[in-house]
Amino acid sequence: MKPLGMAKLQKSIDKRNALVAATISLVNNSGFHDAPMSKIAKMAQVSPATIYLYFESKQDLINKVYIEVKQTFTAYAFETYTKDMPVTEGFELIWRRIAAFKLHTCDKALFLAQCDTTPMIDEASRQEGLKHLQPLLELWDRGIDQGILKPLSPYLLYAYTIYPLSFLLVMQERGVFTLTQEHIDEAFTAAWNSIKNKN
Numbered sequence: 001m002k003p004l005g006m007a008k009l010q011k012s013i014d015k016r017n018a019l020v021a022a023t024i025s026l027v028n029n030s031g032f033h034d035a036p037m038s039k040i041a042k043m044a045q046v047s048p049a050t051i052y053l054y055f056e057s058k059q060d061l062i063n064k065v066y067i068e069v070k071q072t073f074t075a076y077a078f079e080t081y082t083k084d085m086p087v088t089e090g091f092e093l094i095w096r097r098i099a100a101f102k103l104h105t106c107d108k109a110l111f112l113a114q115c116d117t118t119p120m121i122d123e124a125s126r127q128e129g130l131k132h133l134q135p136l137l138e139l140w141d142r143g144i145d146q147g148i149l150k151p152l153s154p155y156l157l158y159a160y161t162i163y164p165l166s167f168l169l170v171m172q173e174r175g176v177f178t179l180t181q182e183h184i185d186e187a188f189t190a191a192w193n194s195i196k197n198k199n
Contacts, residue, residue: 016054018044023065024111032062032120063125066115069108074132076101081135087143088192094136095191098162099184102169110173113166149195161191 022043026035037058041048055061077097081090102109115121121129130137140157143149149157164187171177 015044015046015050018046019051019054019061020065020068023061024069024107027062027114028107028110032114032118037061059120059122062120063122065111066121066125067128069111069115070129070132072105072108073098073101073112074135078135083135083138087139087146087148090139091143091192092188094139095161095188096184099165099187102165103179103184106169106173109166109169113170116163116166147197150197152195157195160194164191 019040022040023035026039026043030039037051038048040061041051051061055064077094079097081093081097085093115129137154140149140154144151152160168177168179168183168187172179
């Protein structure tokens, strides 16, 4: 039997997790502006006042959920990557793990895709999210220094290689396209060819 304090703590964690899950679900289905705090609370089965025990405002809630999901995403992406891997091998490993994350945790991937294009996420949170991508940014720098990759901005490298996965996922969620393993392989080849140095 759990001590009373532990049970209370677990209940608090469960409520917060329910609020995070409700936020992701509502944003994915209705967008940021049609996900008011009252709806989030109702979906999480807590009182609206309970939200403010965990988050200062809707802005704070969205920013914190964004950072948490980004942490989960990047922890998965870099779990088996080591900095001593050759650039080509390291990039393929990271890219395929990102693809797997997006395919197997669609709700979180769609939420991040929306966050990439909304002004709802403040700049401090965006910068915090960017820090979690540091291993990929360092890999790209190494690839450029070694002449393996084109000397492009990290934003362009991301736009050419990672962002298309979000587009494909959205198309699959809308039911207009079904991603197969062959499509994933073709998408990787296209991503790599777009950034590798031809020299």
